[in-house]
Amino acid sequence: MRLWTKWTAWLCLSLMVWMAAVESAHNHATRTESASCSICVAAQSASPTLSSSPIAPVFAAVGLLQEEDVIAKARFDFSEAGIRGPPAL
Numbered sequence: 490m491r492l493w494t495k496w497t498a499w500l501c502l503s504l505m506v507w508m509a510a511v512e513s514a515h516n517h518a519t520r521t522e523s524a525s526c527s528i529c530v531a532a533q534s535a536s537p538t539l540s541s542s543p544i545a546p547v548f549a550a551v552g553l554l555q556e557e558d559v560i561a562k563a564r565f566d567f568s569e570a571g572i573r574g575p576p577a578l
């Protein structure tokens with residue numbers, strides 16, 4: 490890894506850590522200032538809401554398994570295989 494890539498990565502990482510510390514520690518003197526602060530607005534608007542009507546699962550048959558017996562037709566003829574059959578007594 491090149492030297493400038495390492496330094497750029499460390500710079501970005503340190504800026505991210507610094508901004509996280511500053512955002513969590515900042516304070517406003519009045520409520521009007523906090524209403525216009527983008528950090529405070531984003532922190533208050535990101536609260537998740539719960540869904541009041543959960544979706545009920547739908548159970549339906551999509552197919553029916555129909556079994557059929559498989560009967561293999563065994564057939565072996567020595568003349569087709571090109572080998573000699575067992576000796577007949």
Ligand SMILES: [Zn+2]
Pocket residue numbers: 515517523526527528529530
């Ligand atoms: Zn703020």
